Amino acid sequence: xxxxxxxxxxxxxxxxxxxxxxxxxxxxxxxxxxxxxxxxxxxxxxxxxxxxxxxxxxxxxxxxxxxxxxxxxxxxxxxxxxxxxxxxxxxxxxxxxxxxxxxxxxxxxxxxxxxxxxxxxxxxxxxxxxxxxxxxxxxxxxxxxxxxxxxxxxxxxxxxxxxxxxxxxxxxxxxxxxxxxxxxxxxxxxxxxxxxxxxxxxxxxxxxxxxxxxxxxxxxxxxxxxxxxxxxxxxxxxxxxxxxxxx
Amino acid sequence: xxxxxxxxxxxxxxxxxxxxxxxxxxxxxxxxxxxxxxxxxxxxxxxxxxxxxxxxxxxxxxxxxxxxxxxxxxxxxxxxxxxxxxxxxxxxxxxxxxxxxxxxxxxxxxxxxxxxxxxxxxxxxxxxxxxxxxxxxxxxxxxxxxxxxxxxxxxxxxxxxxxxxxxxxxxxxxxxxxxxxxxxxxxxxxxxxxxxxxxxxxxxxxxxxxxxxxxxxxxxxxxxxxxxxxxxxxxxxxxxxxxxxxx
DNA sequence: CGAGTATTTGAAGATCATCAACTGTCGTGG
DNA sequence: CCACGACAGTTGATGATCTTCAAATACTCG
Numbered sequence: 001x002x003x004x005x006x007x008x009x010x011x012x013x014x015x016x017x018x019x020x021x022x023x024x025x026x027x028x029x030x031x032x033x034x035x036x037x038x039x040x041x042x043x044x045x046x047x048x049x050x051x052x053x054x055x056x057x058x059x060x061x062x063x064x065x066x067x068x069x070x071x072x073x074x075x076x077x078x079x080x081x082x083x084x085x086x087x088x089x090x091x092x093x094x095x096x097x098x099x100x101x102x103x104x105x106x107x108x109x110x111x112x113x114x115x116x117x118x119x120x121x122x123x124x125x126x127x128x129x130x131x132x133x134x135x136x137x138x139x140x141x142x143x144x145x146x147x148x149x150x151x152x153x154x155x156x157x158x159x160x161x162x163x164x165x166x167x168x169x170x171x172x173x174x175x176x177x178x179x180x181x182x183x184x185x186x187x188x189x190x191x192x193x194x195x196x197x198x199x200x201x202x203x204x205x206x207x208x209x210x211x212x213x214x215x216x217x218x219x220x221x222x223x224x225x226x227x228x229x230x231x232x233x234x235x236x237x238x239x240x241x242x243x244x245x246x247x
Numbered sequence: 248x249x250x251x252x253x254x255x256x257x258x259x260x261x262x263x264x265x266x267x268x269x270x271x272x273x274x275x276x277x278x279x280x281x282x283x284x285x286x287x288x289x290x291x292x293x294x295x296x297x298x299x300x301x302x303x304x305x306x307x308x309x310x311x312x313x314x315x316x317x318x319x320x321x322x323x324x325x326x327x328x329x330x331x332x333x334x335x336x337x338x339x340x341x342x343x344x345x346x347x348x349x350x351x352x353x354x355x356x357x358x359x360x361x362x363x364x365x366x367x368x369x370x371x372x373x374x375x376x377x378x379x380x381x382x383x384x385x386x387x388x389x390x391x392x393x394x395x396x397x398x399x400x401x402x403x404x405x406x407x408x409x410x411x412x413x414x415x416x417x418x419x420x421x422x423x424x425x426x427x428x429x430x431x432x433x434x435x436x437x438x439x440x441x442x443x444x445x446x447x448x449x450x451x452x453x454x455x456x457x458x459x460x461x462x463x464x465x466x467x468x469x470x471x472x473x474x475x476x477x478x479x480x481x482x483x484x485x486x487x488x489x490x491x492x493x494x
Numbered sequence: 495c496g497a498g499t500a501t502t503t504g505a506a507g508a509t510c511a512t513c514a515a516c517t518g519t520c521g522t523g524g
Numbered sequence: 525c526c527a528c529g530a531c532a533g534t535t536g537a538t539g540a541t542c543t544t545c546a547a548a549t550a551c552t553c554g
Contacts, residue, residue: 083403083404083406083407085407085412093407145351148399149395151399152358152399152402153358159406166541166542167541167542198500207411210500211502214503215502215503215542217502218502231500231550414509457533457534458513458533458534460533461534462534464534478533497553499552503549504547505546505547509540514538520529
């Protein structure tokens, strides 16, 4: 699950390590991310300006308040997006998984912080490259718009979750979300959902306290909606999805 | 505050009335909305394809689940964006004010419902017109991306509000928001903020019950943070903004 | 194996929700 | 012009859910 490489762990929050990993032609998210719009010749250009780097666990590639002028495509691993209130209260506003990206636009000040939950691989482009590429593939910007739109809709679902759902519903919705993003691995009927993040991050995402989240997991297990709950995965019972409104 | 016109109040949820109001050249949001990107000749094109209509109070211009292929610019009035859970619980995900727009992109199924809080004027374009216009003003799509980004950031602030703030903080943040969107009218030191929406909408936006919202308003008045609370406006005391973390 | 951290569980308390009654406001019609 | 009805908003009393503080247990890594 974790990559061991000679990371550059010195430097500021936003510094990446200096390992340039490999090129687009081998990339396993190429077909699912925005990159799929690019022609072969453009991919060659990408290879030139792009920096594929390892982001060690815990490192931020973007920090709330700091300027940002790069677009990042997450190729491997997962990340956490957070916002803070002055008094230190933290809200996790989302998670990123393989194929997702951040920083669609140059901003003088990032609206949130993005940190690696485990050792991640990212591709980083300067934004000006996007403008170049858009000249020859006019759809590119449409795709960016579509993606922003998707992000916005996800945010709205999150708003509904926080505004209207009970603790139990929140946890189940969260598992749905993870299953959609990471899922697919249904061995022998039951679905084991890997949890890339610690409990505190989940709680901060769901607007609950750590303890409430833990209690809710226990309750759902007791009720039979969850078959197994461990530190880094949850197994849903197969009828689980049918028993509650699938929100 | 309300326009009296011979509205077409029959027909489905999404039907607008048939009143074509006037043209871009007179539009008072032209400088603040996406329209400001358009050249004079493009504006002439806009006038041709655009439909400026009155949306009577309560009417929806877009409904959750219904297809949408128009972009709407809100020229006058304000609107409410809502999402529903199956069991009828309703979350207000945002409000739109003069100059805002919705429907940046053709979708087979809208993610939310947009309804008029009072009699509104909107401009409506087919999306294909945007593509036309983008050919000659390449920034147009960048601006759309920027706007989507802004919407996303607002959604994230909403997420923080719902996930981490107390009832009191939520109400004050909401007033900040309104002041930013509608505000500006500071007569004699105190700031009177018009409330275009009923209490239930505010409560559903803030993730509170009607009664809790009402109690919180009363409490804030008692504490002196609000000078006056009435059905359709709130007056903040001038030191109010200094006393709490300005989130 | 043991220290340190992550997670779970317990008991008590706070905030917000619920149910219910009351008050204020607006528009209509006598 | 005032009275009335309907709806919007406020206030009260009680209760549920979630939080807080505290302690125990499980897990991970050196």
